[in-house]
Amino acid sequence: MAAIADAPMRPLIRLYDFLIAGFAAVGAASLALSTILIVADVLLRNFGLQPIQAASALVEYAMLVATVGGSPWLVRRKGHVAVDSLIAQLPSPIHRTLLVGGMVLSLAVCAFLGWRAAMLALEAVARGSVDIRSIILPGWIVYALLSAGLFLCATEFLRLLIVRDAPIEAQHGSGA
């Protein structure tokens, strides 16, 4: 982001970069914690001790944390799956225009659904709704997580579109 960074903006940009990396770190940590929780739960159960009641609910939520935590960082890494092989055959200006169009569409989709998820989170807070799993969790958490992840994806697409040192390229993640 250095290319567009004026001096007063730099701390803000550093904070934003830290946020993207921090979200990814939390996502990765959630995977490690899931492993530990499951192993501890199974061992406790088999040794006749009290299992961790919250384990399955927390592990299920960890999957969402990993998804929304990793997704904005993945946009930056251009690690989402996209089929570039067809449009790559087109002349360079058309290829570039289609890529930009795809990014604008992705940005709009993320911003729109991020906004709706935020509204649902606020609604869940107002109604005091809960999510009943192996433990009872406040209903707003999933929407808030989703909203944060989608908004950060939107800002990352925006960053790819406006920052000069981030070349316009297709996302090139691959499968399992």
Added chain:
Amino acid sequence: MDWPQAALLLLGGIVALMALGVPVAFAFLAINIVGVLVFMGGMAGIDQLVSNASGTVTTFTLVPVPLFMIMGELFFHTGLAMRVFDALDKCLGGIRGRLSYLTVGGGTLFATLSGSSMANTAMLGSLMMPEMLKRGYKKHMIMGPILATGGLAMIIPPSTLAVLLGSLARIDVGALLIAGIVPGLILAFLYVITIRLQIAHDPDAAPGYAAARAPLSEIVKAFAVNVLPMGLVVFSVIGLILLGWATPTESAAFGVLSVVVLALIYRALTWEAIVKSLTESLAVTAMMFLIILGSSTFSQVLAFSGATSGLIGWATSFDVGPSVMLLAMLLTLIVLGMFMDQLSMMMLTLPIFMPLIQSFGLEPIWFGVIMLLALELSLATPPFGMLLFLMVGVGPKGTTLGEVARAASPYIACSLVVILLLAVFPEIALFLPNLMR
């Protein structure tokens, strides 16, 4: 709106957006928004879409996906995979084509320890390719075995793709994982035969060189120290499921634990290896789960619009038998695989295929294994199979797409042979899951 128009809007729309290079997850979300607005009406439908999306990935059945990924990455980054390869290497001596055989042998063994075809292919590529190039192997003897064996991790448990297929198609995940063992091993055996035939046809394709076979005592020691302990991982994953002692999710967690324990014993567990493994696992997990999250409402919109029932009614109106229908589904997968990734193919086809499977009274686990094989081979089919492009990127300098496709073709034939065998003898896949019942 009639069902053909609805199907064209939804299925045609998603294929068009993907073909235009829109990232798959966001393409699904965009079409879902359009579908919900057209067929379900207003913001209430959009809010339902958001609600579905958040609920789809917060499920226990998807947990093995990242855990199998972590297993494979830990194997790779701690160097445990290298130890297995070194042990196998000592057994082969100077036979012609030894590095191609080693690719299949080591890759198959690694497939029983890792759930990721990407990690498997990356490891085989980085480990075997430089040595094969140095020894003067022809390109097809290098790329064919790597490309084919890399994909075995999709079929032999622990397989992330089998977990995804099982949970998305509501097939018993444990049974589907176990059902992949025998077909996967048959496939590996066919790969060995293919290499032998290729060498018989063109002995210069894999030049022989003096490589002394290690003394028996050394081989036994290498196996005892570097291969046998890996049985702990195989037992933690396959054994615990087969014995019915753990769910696939629990066995996946114990799989990760067993790799960590082994890495500690070998003094190979470093902070760097842990961070790299978690980072790479997060990248693939976020990528796959966002596609699942994005496409969660797709099957519902498809059903709500009448496209699913219309398509199924149309497909069953031809009065054809189950084998013709199976062939049609396979052809669909192969065509889609020419330009699409596995997960997108599953999300696009499962809403149509699974009701069809039910209406024809076919066994879902058996179909799941066939679908995994079709997904595996479709990635290596020209002109746009994703593995072909991957291989052009990492292959020897100057490699063309045509060369990779030609190298892959005998191995694609092997997959077709196994699919045919499964179609005629379903028990190949089903007898192990039946033992669990």
